[in-house]
Amino acid sequence: MGIWEITIKDLRLILKDRGALYTLLALPVVFIAILGMSTGQLITTHEAAKLLKIGIVDENQGFLAENVFSNIAAIGGLKAEKVSDRDEARLRLQDGRSSVVVYIGKEFDSKVDDLGMRDIFDSEHGKLSRGLAAIDMQVQSGVEFVGASELVEYVVLSAVLRVVAPEVAKRNPIFRRMIDRAMNEEDDEEVARHEPSPKPVKAGPSIIYQTLVPAFMVMFAFFLINIMASSFINERKLGTLRRLQTSPISSVELLFGKTLPFLFVSILQSLILFASGKIMFGMSWGTNPALLLPVILMTSISATGLGLLLATIVRTESQVASYATFLVIVLAGISGCYMPRAWLPELMQNISLATPHAWALIAYQELLTHEHPQLSVVFQCCSMLAAFGTVSFAVGCVRFQKLEYRQ
Amino acid sequence: MTDPNHNPAKRGEGLEVSHLRKSYGDLVAVDDLSFRVRPGEILGLIGPNGAGKSTCMMVIIGLLKPDAGTIKLNGQPYDASNREMRSHLGIVPQELAIYPELTARQNLRFFGSLYGLRGQRLDKQVDYVLDLTGLTRNADHTPSTFSGGMCRRLNFGIALLHEPRFVILDEPTVGIDPQSRTNLLDCIRQLSAKGVGVLYASHYMEEIEAVCHRVAIIDHGRLLQQGTLDELLDRSQAELSIRIGEIPSDVVAKLQSMATLQQDADGTTRVLVRENLSTQKQVRLTEMQSVMEVLGQADVPILGIETHEISLETLFLRLTGRKLRD
Numbered sequence: 217m218g219i220w221e222i223t224i225k226d227l228r229l230i231l232k233d234r235g236a237l238y239t240l241l242a243l244p245v246v247f248i249a250i251l252g253m254s255t256g257q258l259i260t261t262h263e264a265a266k267l268l269k270i271g272i273v274d275e276n277q278g279f280l281a282e283n284v285f286s287n288i289a290a291i292g293g294l295k296a297e298k299v300s301d302r303d304e305a306r307l308r309l310q311d312g313r314s315s316v317v318v319y320i321g322k323e324f325d326s327k328v329d330d331l332g333m334r335d336i337f338d339s340e341h342g343k344l345s346r347g348l349a350a351i352d353m354q355v356q357s358g359v360e361f362v363g364a365s366e367l368v369e370y371v372v373l374s375a376v377l378r379v380v381a382p383e384v385a386k387r388n389p390i391f392r393r394m395i396d397r398a399m400n401e402e403d404d405e406e407v408a409r410h411e412p413s414p415k416p417v418k419a420g421p422s423i424i425y426q427t428l429v430p431a432f433m434v435m436f437a438f439f440l441i442n443i444m445a446s447s448f449i450n451e452r453k454l455g456t457l458r459r460l461q462t463s464p465i466s467s468v469e470l471l472f473g474k475t476l477p478f479l480f481v482s483i484l485q486s487l488i489l490f491a492s493g494k495i496m497f498g499m500s501w502g503t504n505p506a507l508l509l510p511v512i513l514m515t516s517i518s519a520t521g522l523g524l525l526l527a528t529i530v531r532t533e534s535q536v537a538s539y540a541t542f543l544v545i546v547l548a549g550i551s552g553c554y555m556p557r558a559w560l561p562e563l564m565q566n567i568s569l570a571t572p573h574a575w576a577l578i579a580y581q582e583l584l585t586h587e588h589p590q591l592s593v594v595f596q597c598c599s600m601l602a603a604f605g606t607v608s609f610a611v612g613c614v615r616f617q618k619l620e621y622r623q
Numbered sequence: 624m625t626d627p628n629h630n631p632a633k634r635g636e637g638l639e640v641s642h643l644r645k646s647y648g649d650l651v652a653v654d655d656l657s658f659r660v661r662p663g664e665i666l667g668l669i670g671p672n673g674a675g676k677s678t679c680m681m682v683i684i685g686l687l688k689p690d691a692g693t694i695k696l697n698g699q700p701y702d703a704s705n706r707e708m709r710s711h712l713g714i715v716p717q718e719l720a721i722y723p724e725l726t727a728r729q730n731l732r733f734f735g736s737l738y739g740l741r742g743q744r745l746d747k748q749v750d751y752v753l754d755l756t757g758l759t760r761n762a763d764h765t766p767s768t769f770s771g772g773m774c775r776r777l778n779f780g781i782a783l784l785h786e787p788r789f790v791i792l793d794e795p796t797v798g799i800d801p802q803s804r805t806n807l808l809d810c811i812r813q814l815s816a817k818g819v820g821v822l823y824a825s826h827y828m829e830e831i832e833a834v835c836h837r838v839a840i841i842d843h844g845r846l847l848q849q850g851t852l853d854e855l856l857d858r859s860q861a862e863l864s865i866r867i868g869e870i871p872s873d874v875v876a877k878l879q880s881m882a883t884l885q886q887d888a889d890g891t892t893r894v895l896v897r898e899n900l901s902t903q904k905q906v907r908l909t910e911m912q913s914v915m916e917v918l919g920q921a922d923v924p925i926l927g928i929e930t931h932e933i934s935l936e937t938l939f940l941r942l943t944g945r946k947l948r949d
Contacts, residue, residue: 218736218737221733221737222737225722225725228725229725232724233724454718454720454721454722455716455717455718455719456720456721456722458686458716458720459716459781460737462686462703462709462714463709463734463737464709464710464737465706466704
């Protein structure tokens with residue numbers, strides 16, 4: 217008795233408060249759209265930044281040199297670009313447009329022609345034991361990637377070998393026959409075995425919102441604590457809280473009644489954000505969208521539980537403004553709402569587990585980015601969120617019952 | 624107001640407060656306070672700001688825990704966690720405890736439903752209260768469009784929805800027009816006639832005199848006097864005052880030893896005889912004669928001699944003093 221009446225009354229008050237409705241329902245969508253267009257690009261830029269940018273100066277312009285370029289370009293994790301000349305290559309290294317530059321010299325063809333089978337197979341004594349210089353090639357890295365040139369040299373060498381080795385082998389009649397036979401017999405198998413080159417990271421609008429929508433949805437779910445605490449302050453200011461406290465309902469019923477409307481609003485807010493994410497921004501709901509519902513519910517429970525706890529701590533509007541804003545911003549920052557959690561340092565990732573936000577984000581990440589999400593992870597996250605909500609609500613109840621009304 | 628036909632309550636009936644004490648740290652807000660509100664009786668609780676009235680009411684309705692003392696409702700210790708006991712009380716807080724965004728009817732329906740009223744009974748009670756408080760025509764308007772008096776009436780009506788046995792009013796008429804005040808006082812009389820006990824805290828002495836059967840005057844948390852209006856005012860009876868012009872300082876000293884001097888706003892001085900609230904019922908002629916002799920010897924012009932009955936306000940000021948309170 218009483219819970220439902222208070223819930224309906226508060227829902228009615230929330231519906232009449234257009235400012236609160238705008239803040240809770242419309243603002244998050246606008247916020248995500250704006251951030252998607254601005255800082256959201258960082259995510260795609262960051263993905264692109266993960267690729268090693270290799271500039272290739274092809275002074276040889278021959279068929280083999282072109283093949284070498286194609287092979288390097290097909291290596292996953294690299295972004296190969298042709299560079300016109302050495303001066304341009306130096307400039308690119310300086311301004312960071314290229315991480316590493318590979319030079320294919322004019323004598324590349326002739327140096328390859330000079331290679332024998334021994335140079336290919338004897339890595340200790342063959343000509344290629346001297347590295348790429350043996351075939352008039354050179355690798356140079358920029359300041360940011362000092363030390364990477366040796367690694368890149370090995371990678372490029374392997375690409376060169378894939379091109380050069382068959383050419384050298386063909387000059388030997390025995391090897392040529394063996395190669396021809398092998399090519400005929402295993403052609404189909406070879407095609408099947410051929411692994412496609414890794415796809416570059418998809419960089420489009422959906423990947424931005426796949427990250428942004430859940431992150432800001434979690435942040436805005438906890439934004440609710442501000443309005444929830446204000447609702448309590450308002451009741452106190454009006455004197456209606458005293459009426460509620462003296463009516464024949466228990467404190468727990470009163471607090472449930474005050475919490476439920478915000479739980480409904482929080483769930484509605486999350487559903488609207490997911491719907492907006494899909495309709496407006498083309499985000500995916502993952503392979504099993506139904507599993508998002510328990511995460512949404514538990515996130516809302518933990519947010520409203522925290523809201524209730526805060527409501528029993530603060531006494532004035534200014535306290536609400538400072539405490540709630542601090543909590544919303546700091547917890548969102550710690551947990552990784554402002555950027556993908558993977559970008560956070562490991563220590564920070566561990567610290568963030570003390571916040572309910574982090575568990576919500578982990579659950580959403582599992583459901584939205586994994587083709588086969590692990591239910592155990594989602595269950596663990598939901599349990600943690602439920603625990604946060606329950607403990608906060610219980611502490612809030614105890615605090616509320618101990619509060620004495622003072623003149 | 625006194626009610627000669629008022630029936631004394633049966634033993635144990637009513638809202639009984641005994642030796643109540645509540646302090647905030649070193650500040651004792653209520654100190655050994657005892658009184659009783661019988662069914663159908665209106666008890667006026669008066670005291671200056673900070674006297675402890677509101678704290679006393681907070682303790683009674685269970686929002687504050689007393690340090691000592693007991694509260695009994697019809698002989699049973701009052702337990703604020705007991706829903707049934709809570710539903711015997713109707714509370715009219717000092718502030719307007721209503722939702723400005725909801726209409727008068729929505730406010731009443733909401734608070735009525737908290738007291739378990741449903742369906743037709745809720746409709747009936749809401750209509751009854753709207754009629755009683757004169758808000759029927761404005762039932763579907765929000766309080767933001769109401770005058771101060773209408774808001775006060777709604778605030779009052781909410782406490783009556785569930786037909787409580789006792790109603791506690793904390794300054795319910797602050798800032799309202801005479802019409803609304805009259806309406807509220809009439810409602811309180813109607814409640815009393817129906818057997819509802821009323822504890823009425825107010826600063827307005829004329830209201831207390833108009834509706835209360837008994838009055839309790841408190842200050843600094845302590846009960847100063849308690850009784851019917853007749854009892855309280857009989858104790859002081861009439862007072863005699865001699866209005867005089869300017870007086871020499873040596874005469875002032877003489878007069879102060881036998882009477883009380885009071886400076887009026889117009890510059891004249893008033894010599895109050897029988898200012899002391901003792902229980903004697905006759906004018907002390909000897910004291911009067913002594914004062915007259917002193918005035919005659921000093922050639923002090925006598926501007927007039929007046930007698931007047933002591934009002935509740937005069938009594939209140941005498942008991943609580945004229946010093947401003949925070």
